[in-house]
Amino acid sequence: MTVSGQYCTFQIGDMTLGVNALAVQEIIRAQPTTRVPLAEPAIAGLINLRGQIVTAIELRCRLRLPPRPADARPMNVVVRTPDGVFSLLVDRICDVIDVSETAFDRPPENVAPDIRALIVGAFKLPDRLLLVLDTDRLVRADTGAGDLS
Amino acid sequence: MTDDEELLHEFLVEGYENLDRLERELVGFEQRGASADSVSAIFRTIHTIKGTAGFFGFERLQRITHVAESLLSQVRDGNLELSSEIVTTLLGVVDVCRAILKSLEAGAGEGSSDDTALVQRLTELQDGRAAKPDVAAVAAPPVTAPAAAPPVAVPVPAPAVTRPANPAASATPPPAGDEQRSASDSSVRVDVALLDRLMDLAGELVLARNQLLKSVAANRDATLSQATQRIDLITSEMQEGVMKTRMQPISGLWNKLPRVVRDLAAELGKQVRLELGGKDTDLDRSILEAIKDPLTHLVRNAIDHGLERPERRLEAGKPAEGVLRLRASHEGGQVLIEISDDGAGIDPERIRRKALERGLVTAERATRMTETEIVKLIFAPGFSTAEQVTNVSGRGVGMDVVLTNIESIGGTVDVESRLGAGTTIRIKIPLTLAIIPALTVVVDGDRYALPQGAVVELVRIDGVSRIVEHVHCAPVYRLRGQLLPLVYLDALLGAARPRASAAIIVVVQVEETQFGIVVDSVLDTEEIVVKPLGKRLKGIAAYAGATILGDGTVALILDARGIGSLAGLHTAKRAEAPIAARAADEARPTAFLVMNVAEQQVAVPLGEVARLEAFQVGAVERAAGVDVVQYRGRMLPLLRLGDSGGSTESSILNVIVYTIGGRDVGLVVDEVVDIVEEHVEITTTTCRSGLHGSAVIGGRVTDVVDVASLARARGLAIAEELS
Numbered sequence: 001m002t003v004s005g006q007y008c009t010f011q012i013g014d015m016t017l018g019v020n021a022l023a024v025q026e027i028i029r030a031q032p033t034t035r036v037p038l039a040e041p042a043i044a045g046l047i048n049l050r051g052q053i054v055t056a057i058e059l060r061c062r063l064r065l066p067p068r069p070a071d072a073r074p075m076n077v078v079v080r081t082p083d084g085v086f087s088l089l090v091d092r093i094c095d096v097i098d099v100s101e102t103a104f105d106r107p108p109e110n111v112a113p114d115i116r117a118l119i120v121g122a123f124k125l126p127d128r129l130l131l132v133l134d135t136d137r138l139v140r141a142d143t144g145a146g147d148l149s
Numbered sequence: 150m151t152d153d154e155e156l157l158h159e160f161l162v163e164g165y166e167n168l169d170r171l172e173r174e175l176v177g178f179e180q181r182g183a184s185a186d187s188v189s190a191i192f193r194t195i196h197t198i199k200g201t202a203g204f205f206g207f208e209r210l211q212r213i214t215h216v217a218e219s220l221l222s223q224v225r226d227g228n229l230e231l232s233s234e235i236v237t238t239l240l241g242v243v244d245v246c247r248a249i250l251k252s253l254e255a256g257a258g259e260g261s262s263d264d265t266a267l268v269q270r271l272t273e274l275q276d277g278r279a280a281k282p283d284v285a286a287v288a289a290p291p292v293t294a295p296a297a298a299p300p301v302a303v304p305v306p307a308p309a310v311t312r313p314a315n316p317a318a319s320a321t322p323p324p325a326g327d328e329q330r331s332a333s334d335s336s337v338r339v340d341v342a343l344l345d346r347l348m349d350l351a352g353e354l355v356l357a358r359n360q361l362l363k364s365v366a367a368n369r370d371a372t373l374s375q376a377t378q379r380i381d382l383i384t385s386e387m388q389e390g391v392m393k394t395r396m397q398p399i400s401g402l403w404n405k406l407p408r409v410v411r412d413l414a415a416e417l418g419k420q421v422r423l424e425l426g427g428k429d430t431d432l433d434r435s436i437l438e439a440i441k442d443p444l445t446h447l448v449r450n451a452i453d454h455g456l457e458r459p460e461r462r463l464e465a466g467k468p469a470e471g472v473l474r475l476r477a478s479h480e481g482g483q484v485l486i487e488i489s490d491d492g493a494g495i496d497p498e499r500i501r502r503k504a505l506e507r508g509l510v511t512a513e514r515a516t517r518m519t520e521t522e523i524v525k526l527i528f529a530p531g532f533s534t535a536e537q538v539t540n541v542s543g544r545g546v547g548m549d550v551v552l553t554n555i556e557s558i559g560g561t562v563d564v565e566s567r568l569g570a571g572t573t574i575r576i577k578i579p580l581t582l583a584i585i586p587a588l589t590v591v592v593d594g595d596r597y598a599l600p601q602g603a604v605v606e607l608v609r610i611d612g613v614s615r616i617v618e619h620v621h622c623a624p625v626y627r628l629r630g631q632l633l634p635l636v637y638l639d640a641l642l643g644a645a646r647p648r649a650s651a652a653i654i655v656v657v658q659v660e661e662t663q664f665g666i667v668v669d670s671v672l673d674t675e676e677i678v679v680k681p682l683g684k685r686l687k688g689i690a691a692y693a694g695a696t697i698l699g700d701g702t703v704a705l706i707l708d709a710r711g712i713g714s715l716a717g718l719h720t721a722k723r724a725e726a727p728i729a730a731r732a733a734d735e736a737r738p739t740a741f742l743v744m745n746v747a748e749q750q751v752a753v754p755l756g757e758v759a760r761l762e763a764f765q766v767g768a769v770e771r772a773a774g775v776d777v778v779q780y781r782g783r784m785l786p787l788l789r790l791g792d793s794g795g796s797t798e799s800s801i802l803n804v805i806v807y808t809i810g811g812r813d814v815g816l817v818v819d820e821v822v823d824i825v826e827e828h829v830e831i832t833t834t835t836c837r838s839g840l841h842g843s844a845v846i847g848g849r850v851t852d853v854v855d856v857a858s859l860a861r862a863r864g865l866a867i868a869e870e871l872s
């Protein structure tokens with residue numbers, strides 16, 4: 001598989017993450033969200049995307065990062081996956097960038113296995129690392145204790 | 150178009166489609182080879198064509214498809230290999246059928262060509278006799294270039310004379326371009342996903358319009374407000390139009406059944422009375438389409454296998470005339486269709502024997518299966534108990550087709566049967582896409598929609614800790630002397646918080662069990678469009694889906710059944726016989742809604758009441774001499790008892806809304822007192838129209854109002870629809 005191409009990048013805390021730009025349907029500001037009691041913790045809720053009901057996933061929770069400060073409003077990265085359309089909640093949106101395969105590396109071995117499964121790999125950019133997420137896996141149910149299915 | 154013409158038209162559209170599909174599937178064989186699935190699919194398609202041809206009495210069509218079906222059943226059972234000869238001959242069948250449809254469309258009957266050769270060829274192939282004549286000599290199948298093919302030479306083996314069968318041409322010259330199909334041109338098939346999208350967008354447009362209206366109201370620009378007004382109108386009309394494209398009452402389907410039943414009963418020498426209920430149940434187009442064939446199969450099955458001949462019925466002490474009852478309703482967030490007969494019922498022993506004979510289960514397994522499981526075997530592919538293969542049924546398609554079709558739209562089929570007493574088949578279709586009325590309830594600050602089908606009544610309680618009692622740890626409420634199990638929705642949904650003292654109990658019914666769901670408040674009823682939850686959330690039993698409320702926010706739709714099972718209520722009492730349940734129903738006291746009108750106590754049977762509403766007195770307008778209010782985008786005519794009613798100084802008008810013959814009617818009352826459940830004897834003391842009579846309810850003499858007859862007496866337009 002070729003990994004070079006365009007990536008839509010965003011930040012969570014000081015981490016830079018990216019998803020394949022082709023999978024991104026759109027990016028929108030924070031939306032009124034209906035929470036879903038009984039759902040696994042990573043499910044932030046449901047949003048109304050022009051009449052379509054979309055499940056929002058809190059990436060911070062999904063990646064086992066501390067919750068976002070209460071006053072910070074997340075951005076929605078709406079992605080298309082084989083399981084339907086999902087919205088990924090992130091802190092800040094950055095650029096769409098072109099990267100080449102030569103800068104790519106598999107995720108290092110010391111990343112926790114469950115998180116590692118969600119990461120395709122890292123691009124070594126001059127000033128930082130860009131972690132590429134596997135959107136299809138991100139939106140599937142946690143395999144850990146939070147799994148309901 | 151008359152009914153018959155309409156039926157024929159639909160038959161033609163469908164017939165062409167089926168033939169096209171058949172052709173594709175047959176040709177697909179030659180490219181990909183046969184699989185068990187695709188043989189079954191072809192078999193079903195032919196079966197459907199045969200079945201519909203049977204209703205219309207198109208004998209030629211029926212004869213040909215019958216033989217073709219026989220041949221295919223050999224292939225399906227593995228007795229015959231699907232050779233290219235067979236495919237060629239079957240393609241010939243397709244062509245002949247198409248020619249017949251053409252001729253029918255032209256109004257020239259089935260045409261009179263002789264199919265003996267084709268039928269003979271099919272029979273030969275079925276008997277496995279090697280076809281002597283060279284296959285190539287059979288008229289080349291025009292499949293590859295259908296546009297160029299005139300309708301069509303019957304492919305026959307060489308020794309027979311090839312007849313150019315073109316019955317259509319003899320009646321009307323075929324139009325230029327030939328393949329033109331007037332029947333199928335008049336409608337367009339649209340991808341359901343596209344309709345869904347349009348519906349979503351229409352809903353969003355409404356929200357955007359509402360915002361626009363609000364901000365323009367503060368603006369004095371004439372051009373802007375004019376344009377806004379037009380947008381307002383267009384939006385409403387468009388939304389209505391888009392909705393209409395999807396929804397249809399089930400009556401469209403119901404209306405076709407009397408004929409089917411009549412013909413079939415006559416053919417089989419049985420007496421059948423057909424009772425149809427729930428005509429106004431709106432179904433999504435796609436759902437309607439998907440249940441059409443299964444429903445027909447079930448009706449045929451009930452008449453063929455279920456109901457006995459008049460002699461047998463009389464012997465069994467039943468009236469000679471059998472009853473076939475079909476009922477559709479929205480229930481518990483689903484569309485429920487019940488097909489019940491009072492026939493012979495299903496004999497589990499016989500099913501067990503047949504299943505063993507056909508090798509559907511092992512002997513060891515058959516002994517371990519429960520009766521319910523055994524009865525379910527009727528849905529297994531290839532199962533049939535008919536001793537003889539007839540045109541009507543007995544080939545072992547039917548029930549498995551029913552199951553496949555229903556399951557393909559995410560529904561379930563249940564069967565309940567008592568030997569000698571009858572069979573009830575319940576089809577439940579998820580209400581995905583269906584539009585249903587729902588109650589908006591609030592729990593812990595969040596709004597949820599609860600489908601009204603499951604809701605029996607609402608009880609407001611003040612002082613939860615005082616009124617709610619406990620059996621062991623289980624909260625219960627005394628509802629008219631009966632203990633009603635309660636489920637605190639907030640706790641169920643995981644909210645930990647101090648409970649307010651006032652709450653609302655939403656009494657719901659799931660199958661035979663009633664229980665109360667405790668919520669903080671009830672806001673409104675709203676027609677909601679149900680949307681499925683994403684994959685990640687489907688597994689949560691408490692929700693049946695999600696919807697977008699009037700203000701654009703998303704609300705989860707609660708599933709009463711799921712809530713019951715999450716709360717550990719034992720709701721399933723499926724094993725009980727349906728007839729016994731019905732008998733219990735009759736013994737149950739009747740519930741009345743008791744009200745005050747001009748200081749007199751009156752009551753109406755609760756079952757007739759659609760909902761209770763309150764309107765501002767100022768909202769009453771007059772139309773054609775009748776008081777009306779605008780209600781859910783329509784006019785709601787108001788009825789008053791005598792010349793009083795709603796005459797108090799209060800500025801609020803209490804109205805009891807009825808749905809009669811698909812229309813809403815409102816009865817104005819001063820005050821709603823209570824719901825009383827009693828065995829009541831109604832005596833007719835006066836002959837005033839609009840009254841069932843008088844009775845003692847709750848210790849007071851009460852007039853029991855008959856709203857339907859009252860409406861008729863006031864000359865409301867619903868009168869004709871009632872009779």
